[in-house]
Amino acid sequence: MSQPQEKTPEVWSLEGRFQHLLHSPRGEVEGAMIDVEGIPVQFVFDKHAHDCGTRAFQALAAGQAVVAEGTLVPPPPKGEAPHEVFAFERLVSIDGTAFTPDAAEREVQGTVARIHHARHGEPNGVVLDTGDFIHTRPDGFAQLGAGLELGARVSASGPARPLQGGATGHVIEARTVNGQPLSSKPAR
Structure with missing residues (x-):
């Protein structure tokens, strides 16, 4: 009997305006909110990744145009979240300019x-x-x-x-x- 194949999550590309960072209770950056055509969208950062995209979000000012990619996070066990939540994959562009890591x-x-x-x-x-x-x-x-x-x-x-x-x-x-x-x- 074969094991069911695990489905690879679909990566979404979302264009919007950066709103603000999200912090953990310890003060660490754990995500960002963007506005996509009037709809709030949350990106959460992998706490073990040292992704340069995280640092790029820290340098943004509210209202800057961004294109970010992520995979949709399933709703929590307690029910639907008030907005879409995505696991951050990468930052594609800032204000129409392709994002390149600051490394x-x-x-x-x-x-x-x-x-x-x-x-x-x-x-x-x-x-x-x-x-x-x-x-x-x-x-x-x-x-x-x-x-x-x-x-x-x-x-x-x-x-x-x-x-x-x-x-x-x-x-x-x-x-x-x-x-x-x-x-x-x-x-x-």
Whole structure:
């Protein structure tokens, strides 16, 4: 007997005007409201994703035109929500201009101040004395081995984004560390 195939959710593209961010009780950004032809639509962000779209919404002013994509979230067990809710997939455009992630190429140098660990506990990069976080993924960290110990001088390059939460520095998705290219596996 075969197992039923799980249906892939349909991705919707919605055009509207940004209204405001939605915050969790802890103060973190967890979504955004947009107005689509007078109808409120909510986008919720994956709490485990570090999507540049989240940062893009934080930089928007109320009333800016946006096109966003998402998958429709089923209604809660308590009944229908007062408006449509979508799981955010990506930001397509802002004010008619195609959105490109703010992850510009950057090169950083510094001394390893601490090893950084992923949510599941594996080392996935280092934090430099400059405050920059070089994200190597666990497989990249293993590949680099002894070159990332505490006190080591490190240079890295790759797409970079500012750290959130008032931290100084950037997160660099390392493509090269100390001149050595990392494997091109997608980030986890």
